[in-house]
Amino acid sequence: MALRIQKKLFELLRLHGEETYPHECCGVLVGEFDEADGRVVRSAVKCGNTRTDSPENRYHISPAELVRIQREAALAGHDIVGFYHSHPDCAAEASSTDLAEAHWTGCSYVITSVENRKAVVTNSFLLRGTEEAKHFDDKVIEVY
């Protein structure tokens, strides 16, 4: 149930966190679910952070952008398999806010810590359960 991602896409999402530092970056991971319930990322789509009131510690992706990405993914025979964002000067761990605001059960939430404009650690968390009883599971990222 790992998240598999090509090195160039992995580097792209980490670089995005460096570009937007000290603000949080965010984006969508598009790809496929494989037979073993793993996720294979085929593209990483950069999004704007609409939380202009507090971009250094919050992110939000415009639903309109999600609609467009979901539609384009479907046309390519793909799905939204996850999301990514950065934690400027903070650990690459899912925060209570991350969990409270996560609603895409079965999808991966990838978090990169960025310190002094340098991407450090990238972790992946799989959202499980139901809205009333949800949790994140730590998952391996396979970079190939």
Added chain:
Amino acid sequence: MPIKVLIPTPLRPYTGKQSAVEVTAQTVGEALNNLVAQHPDLRKHLFAEDGKLRSFVNVYLNDEDIRYLAKDATPATESDTITIVPSVAGGV
């Protein structure tokens, strides 16, 4: 008049794994009601107990958020696509 409703990944366990469902309706509200009539397990994931859409559920008619149209009463035709998108947010 069938209207296509696109189902996001987290809600597909409640639509028999279908990524799109066709419903017959004249309005977006009617389309959503017919959708949950076809797939009753979906109801509590879309609607709160008061019958309103859950706060984190966004519904779009083509490229427009129905909150900024006529909400449930927004007219829909067979050339339209309704997309359900849960919100994506978080932070440190």
